[in-house]
């Protein structure tokens with residue numbers, strides 16, 4: 165029997181990174197390990213729910229509007245994550261500010277579309293593009309109490325050329341995310357080649 169390694173993916177919107185992780189890891193065998201993706205969202209209208217459905221995967225929805233405050237939402241989120249005993253928790257477009265209830269109990273990694281510590285927070289791609297810098301990029305870091313500030317695990321640069329538009333730069337950032345995030349997941353789980 166292969167060992168099961170569940171990967172919880174937290175997301176809030178489109179879920180293209182979720183879909184990419186599903187393609188790489190859902191019911192995939194790496195040596196003696198079989199990986200499985202467990203998607204969780206805070207938004208019942210998140211497009212990623214439909215993407216996961218196309219692969220026959222149900223998303224756990226924890227609607228943050230049903231919780232009086234961040235602490236109560238995070239308590240529920242921690243409970244649901246723990247019930248799956250995941251080997252790894254990945255935040256891929258999860259647009260929530262986390263409380264210590266989450267960060268003190270769950271070890272997670274986060275994908276962020278800039279070269280941290282530059283451009284923390286929302287609209288990082290646009291702010292990076294408009295900064296006048298000739299490079300932007302993608303960061304994957306451990307989640308800590310302070311927003312977008314935990315230990316950096318991997319980074320990749322994305323050039324900003326004269327002819328780039330916000331759309332073309334965004335596409336290049338996304339392509340880089342689709343390459344970098346699975347690499348880091350594989351490394352953290354010590355997965356051999358399939």
Ligand code: GAR
Nearest residue numbers: 177178179180181182257275276277
């Ligand atoms: C990704 O570009 C990710 O880096 C970003 O949200 C996007 C989600 O896209 N995350 C943040 O900005 C976190 N601060 P997706 O839903 O299509 O995967």
